[in-house]
Amino acid sequence: MQKMTAMIGIVLAFAGSAAFAQTTEATIKKLIEPRLGEGAKVESVTKTPYAGLYEIQVDGDIIYTDAKAQYLFVGRVVDTQTYRDYTKERLQAINKVKFSDLPLDLxxxxxxxxxxxxxxxxxxxxxxxxxxxxxxxxxxDNLTMYTFQYNILSPDSIEKSKNIWCSANPSKAWSDWMLNGKAAPNAPASCNPPHEKVLALGQKMKVTGTPTIIFADGSRIPGAIDAKGLEEKFGTLK
Structure with missing residues (x-):
């Protein structure tokens, strides 16, 4: 009987702890969301195993706070012994996409x-x-690249992309422009490139800058990468 009572006590304590964690995370979300600025949406709050911090996922990014939501910690959590970047790993996990779901026709x-x-x-x-x-x-070498024209940097980005998309050989026209600054001829008025669809796709995937590289395993690298880094990344893929 004493053993049974003890076991019930342990179960109730665990359940109470889990309920408290859920309450704390819900409270943090309620407190922190209005403090992040208009339009900010907290996607989740999770207690981390390090230093009592809570992970806040917001707009595809990660920030941290304490249990009372008094302070925000913006930056990376790195193991001082192994230099393992926990924040980077979490960002890669939450921003992973299913490559086969990408609308490659765009x-x-x-x-x-x-x-x-x-x-x-x-x-x-x-x-x-x-x-x-x-x-x-x-x-x-030995590469297939799908380029989504994500026109977010300049008012004339859409026009340049349209001319390239509507050219006889878009792949060559894009390469000519990016490597040599050779502009494509003006597109016919009847040609309608998928600018709005690509823009909506990038926003849905929380692509915030260019270039953003998506690999076959769904992982991504924001920003340019050198040839050595690219080959090393390919080497990690199954």
Missing amino acids: AIKTVKGNGKRVIAVFEDPNCGYCKRFHKTLQEV
């Missing part, structure tokens, strides 16, 4: 070599880092 397809290695990239024609990435890609 992208410009470019194939190099056997094309076995596949990436999708969100790019803007006025993006300097995207142009740097294209120079890097000249060192990389």
Whole structure:
């Protein structure tokens, strides 16, 4: 009987602890959301195993707070012994996408070599880092790249992208522009590129900058990456 009573006590204590955690996380969400500015939406609040911090997911990013939601901690949580970046790992996990669900018909397809290695990239024609990435890609072979023209940087980005999309060879026209600054001829009025659809897709996926590279396993890298880093990333994929 004493054993049974003790076991019931343990179960009730565990249940109470779980309920308290849920209450705390719900309270933190209620407190913190209005403090993050108009339009900010907290997607989840989770207690972390380090330093009593609570992880807040907001607009595809991660910030931290304490149990009373008095302070915000903006930055990365890194293990001082192993230098493991816990924040980076969590961001990669929450921003992972299913590559097969991407609407690749909205992208410009470019194939190099056997094309076995596949990436999708969100790019803007006025993006300097995207142009740097294209120079890097000249060192990389056996690649299929789907370019989503994500026009977010300049008022004329849409017009440049339209001219390229509507050209006879969009892949070549995009490469000519990104590598050599050679503009495509003006598009016919009857051509309708999928700008609005790509913009909605990027916003849904919380793509906030260009280039953003999506790999076959659904992971992403925001920003340009050099050839060595790209090959190392490919080496980690199954």
